Amino acid sequence: VPSLFTFNIKDKIIEGIPGISTEAEVQLRIESNLKGNNKRKSKSYISKGPTLITHWGLSGPGILKLSAWAARELNACDYKFQIRVNWLPDERITDVLDRLNQLRKEEAKRTVYKTKVFDLPSRLWRNLVQSANINSEDKWADVPKSKMELLSKRLCASEFRVNGKSTFKEEFVTAGGIDLKEVNFKTFESKIFPSLYFAGEVLNIDAITGGFNFQNAWTGAYIAAKAITTSVD
Ligand SMILES: Cc1cc2nc3c(=O)[nH]c(=O)nc-3n(C[C@H](O)[C@H](O)[C@H](O)COP(=O)(O)OP(=O)(O)OC[C@H]3O[C@@H](n4cnc5c(N)ncnc54)[C@H](O)[C@@H]3O)c2cc1C
Incomplete structure (x- = not known):
């Protein structure tokens, strides 16, 4: 299954502002039916990192990491799921609400829109x-408390419905491949077919973003090449 992909989201919060990147904490929740009974199992993953708003939804390391951790589950749910974004990852929602209510008094005559908070x-x-x-x-003075509460929720717990991922072949890496148990990692030779060597994507190795897939491909290829030339000697 594909891994390291971006999430397609249509939502007013990220509409019209592609190219913006900000540090955020993203929580992914997946509900799946346990085989053989009606119990629903819920699993959650959290990642923190730069999150990029694109024309189609969200990308950036914070999102790509989640796509790698949950690659198989997201494939199983056909890339339809829910995420929650905290745009202020170092703040608690209660503190944010306190700050907003404080601003109602301190900045009463300024427009909320134009205040850098x-x-x-x-x-x-x-x-x-x-x-x-x-x-x-x-x-600030015109905004009722209920809207302040809603704003604090949007800031610390924006809910987004994800409907699909980046298009086929734009994914960075594949999750799955040759079972690692079948490979001798001293030489990268198959334990099943002698003289057959594997390296890179073909192995069941997929790493998070950051160059680790390249590292895997290059290191494995180096070791395999050395083993092959040694065995030829
Ligand atoms: C858009 C994109 C962005 C990526 N960004 C990153 C990143 O930032 N960091 C990171 O670590 N990884 C990244 N990756 C993943 C990384 O590129 C791969 O994990 C790595 O290149 C795998 O190396 P490989 O040699 O196993 O396979 P590949 O690099 O895919 O090489 C396979 C080669 O085999 C050739 N080939 C295929 N079939 C045949 C055939 N029948 N006969 C002859 N030749 C054939 C192909 O043309 C290709 O040249 C990215 C991948 C993509 C697609």
């Missing part, structure tokens, strides 16, 4: 503010 790209801040039903002209 958190370390967030301003266009993302404006989209988040709008998603909390706060208009571009609204001043």
